[in-house]
Amino acid sequence: MPGGAAEILGRSSAIAHLRDFVPKLGRCDAALLITGSTGTGKEHIARAVHAHSPRARKPFVAINCGAIPDNLFEAELFGFERGSFTGAYQAQKGKAVLAEGGTLFLDEVGELSPLAQTKLLRMLEEREVQPLGAARPVKVDVRIVAATNRAVEEQVEEGRFRSDLYYRLNVARIVLPDLAERREDIAVYLQHFIRHFNERTGMSVGGPDEELLGVLRDYDWPGNIREVRNFVEGVFIDPPCGKIGIDDIPQAFVQLQRSWRRTGADERARILEALEATDWNKAEAAKALRWSRMTLYRKLTKHHVTRGGLGL
Structure with missing residues (x-):
């Protein structure tokens, strides 16, 4: 942190x-x-x-x-x-x-x-x-x-x-x-690390523009705060003169963002889909969802998910 x-x-x-x-x-x-x-x-x-x-x-x-x-x-x-x-x-x-x-x-x-x-x-x-x-x-x-x-x-x-x-x-x-459970903190960490790398490098990179900020807020950040830091450090490899836009995000993050993009279905449906696909093997389901098992267990409780998908 x-x-x-x-x-x-x-x-x-x-x-x-x-x-x-x-x-x-x-x-x-x-x-x-x-x-x-x-x-x-x-x-x-x-x-x-x-x-x-x-x-x-x-x-x-x-x-x-x-x-x-x-x-x-x-x-x-x-x-x-x-x-x-x-x-x-x-x-x-x-x-x-x-x-x-x-x-x-x-x-x-x-x-x-x-x-x-x-x-x-x-x-x-x-x-x-x-x-x-x-x-x-x-x-x-x-x-x-x-x-x-x-x-x-x-x-x-x-x-x-x-x-x-x-x-x-x-x-x-x-x-x-997880950071995905407190999305209002994403912008705070982005600004913190941008300020950190500006001070470290003597640059004056701005914050993300509104379009990019929307994308970053929607991203699950499976690596949590450490991944935010890595993302910002990647931006500083070839930094923009002003605000950070979609075209400025590191290529590695583009690949992650595409592979981790939300399907559009609600979270409970995604959990049930992963559990059914893995025959309710929670460890495998967590891996498929790119969550820790601890996160999956919290979300099972939050959404009242039991075998068969019924809230009991």
Whole structure:
């Protein structure tokens, strides 16, 4: 999400509520779970909570759980002593220790393997870590904020995510809506990134003209805020002198806009069509609609969709 360390942009009611809620979350020290599709700004919100907390002067340390192999997870999170394994030529502090007094942000926590989940759970329960090769554990004082783009409750039901770890992380919760569900924010992010790239490049590109703005507001932005940023950055490769028109949009976006264009049918009908085409396989239906499964589940509830398409 764009903006400064604690700035939350947008004019939708969802963002207004979030803007009011974040300082309250900052004042408490409870574990926080942030869920939402890719590109909705989960790390930015985590940083905003940290900035509003008594821990703001201490480190904010992020770890991408989905990018760490199982055999390196302990070393990355807990640290290690010199000689504790082949290649450990000098001791290294783990991310949990580096975050001492501050916030430890566990991004993509839904990607952790069962083994890594067990090790993380022990750290949360004991409030200590055991660096590889160390003789004794080290106490840690960190606020835990986790994030995932997965439907974590579904993972728990299917046995792919430990329920006890889920309950440890899900003390406080933020659910970030997709940009397609708050279209009034699209123009805000467009203007923000245009201003950002103007300052960065010394250019003076204007905002989108009315025709283009209508197209952009109608687009679903499956990549959310991150995709808006990429779109604007693409415009600045060969920028117009004034306002941005239809002819100025990047070729890559033209292809996306054509392939993702709405069919004209109402959303409920599109959902039913995708479900019928995939024999009600929700994961496949979400993929066909170019949504996350989390978004599909929210829309199933919103439109009262059950098998057969009847609202029951």
